[in-house]
Amino acid sequence: MNPKMITENLEAIRKNSPLVHNITNYVVMNNTANALLAIGASPVMAHAQEEVKDMVGIASALVLNMGTLSKEWVESMIIAGLRANERKIPIVFDPVGAGATAYRNEIATRIINNCNPEIIRGNASEIMALVNQEMKTKGVDSVVSTKSALDSAKYLAQLHECIVVISGEVDYITDGNRVERVAFGNSMMEKVTGMGCTATALLGAFIATNDNLFEAAVNGMTVMGITGELASAKANGPGSMQMHFLDCLYKLSEVEIEQAFCTVE
Template identity: 50%
Template sequence: MVFNPEQNLAKIRTVSPLVHNITNFVVMNFTANALLAVGASPVMAHAVEEVEDMVAIAGSLVINIGTLSPAWVEGMKLAMKAASKIGKPIILDPVGAGATPYRNAVLTELLATASPTIIRGNASEILALAGTNVQTKGVDSTASSKDSIDAARALSLQYGSVVSVSGATDVIVSGEKTAFVENGVPLMTRITGMGCSASAIAGAFAAIQPDPFDAAVSAAATMGLSGEIAYRKVKLPGSFQIAFLDALAEITPAQLAELARIKHQLT
C-alpha cells in the first residue's frame, strides 16, 4: 500500500476541515492550537444541547476521555451516535484505559454506542482496551507500542477500526495490515497533551482522507516529523511545546514525502 501523507497534508491546508473535539480540560488549548497550526479548524463542544448539531457541520469527531464526568459522557454518546448515523469519522482516544473501573465502564459504553473509525492511544491503553491485564500508570504507558500489536489487531478486527498506537515507533493496525512510523523524539513524551493532540491531528486527516489507515499513518508521520523539526531548535520541554506548534505550521508536504519513515507489512 502507498501512503500519501504529503498529499493529505496539502489537502488539510486547502480544505481546513472542522474537527469537533470532546476532549479534556488539561489539553484543550494545546489541542486547538495544534489543529490550527496544521491547517485545520478546531471546535471544542461538549454540551448535550449542541453536540449533535456540531457533528453535523464538522468533518470529524474526536472523543477524548481524559477528564470524565457523567454529563460529558452523555454528550460523547450523543455525538458518536450522530456521527455514526451520518458517516462522519470518529476518533476515540481512550486516555487512561485500565486505570479505574469507571473509566473502563465508560469505554465499554462508548464502544457499544458506535464503532470508532480510528482508536488512538498509547500501548498500555490499547492493551487495557483489548482486555489484557496490564498495569497502568495514570495516563502514561508502561508498555511499548510493539508489545501491543496483537491487542491492536484484536481491537481492529472486533470494531472494524484502525488502531494507532503511539510509542518510540508508532504502530498502526488495520485488520491484517500493519504500518510502522519511526519519526519522533523522546522529548515529546514530556509534554502534556501531545498524545491528545495526536488524536486530534488524526481527526484532521480522517476528515479529508476516506481511507482511515492512510489518515492514521499520515497523522503519526506528521506529528513525529514535526517533533524532529522542533527538536533541532530547542531541547527543553517548555520551549519545545511552542517549537512543536511552530513546526506543525511550517512542515511542508515535500518534507513529509522525503523524511517520513513509514514501513508497511501484511501479517
C-alpha cells in the same frame, strides 16, 4: 507510506480547513485547538448535551477523548457519536488512562460499543487495557512497549472493524491485518503533556480529508512524528518543544517530509 501521499493529505487539510469537533479533556484543549489551527483545520470544542448534535451536524470529523471524563461529558460523547454515525462522519477515539481505573475501562468500552469509532489511538498500556481489563496503566502513562501491545491492537481492530493506532517511541497502525510501523518522533515529546491527545486531534483532520482510513491514520502519525523531530531539534526542553511543535507544524513542507524519510532509510 510515501512522502507524496502524506503531503497530499496535508495539502487537503490546508485547502479545505475541515471543521473538527472535539469533546476532549481540560488539560489539552488549548494545545489540541492550536495544533488543529496550525495544521490548517478549524477546531471547535463543544460539549453541552443541548448542542453536540447540532455541532456534529456541521462537522467533518468528531474527536472523543476521555482524559478528564465525568458523567455528563460521557453522555455528550455518546450523543455526539451516535449523530456522527447517522451522518457517516468519522470518529477518532482516545481512551486516555484506560487501565488506570475501573471507571475508565467501563466508559471506554461503552464509547467504543456505542459510537463505533473509525480510529482508536492510545499508548500501549491503554490499548492493551481495552482488550484485557486486568492490564494496568500508570495514570495516563504507558508501562509497556508499543510492540507488546500489537496483538491487542490487531484483535481490537478486527473486533470493531476499525483502525487502531498504538503510539510511542515507535507507532503501529493496524486495521487488524495490515500493520504499518512509523518510527519518527523524539523522546522529548513524552515530556510535553497532551502530545498523544494532539496526535488524536490531528487524526481527526486527516480522516476528515481522506476516505482511506488506514492511510489517513498513517499519514497523521507520520506528520506528528516528523513535526516532533523538527521541533525537538530546535528545543531546549519541554517548554520550547511545545512552542516549536506548533511553529513547525504550521510550516511543515513537502521537502521536510521527504528529507525525514531519507534520514530514516
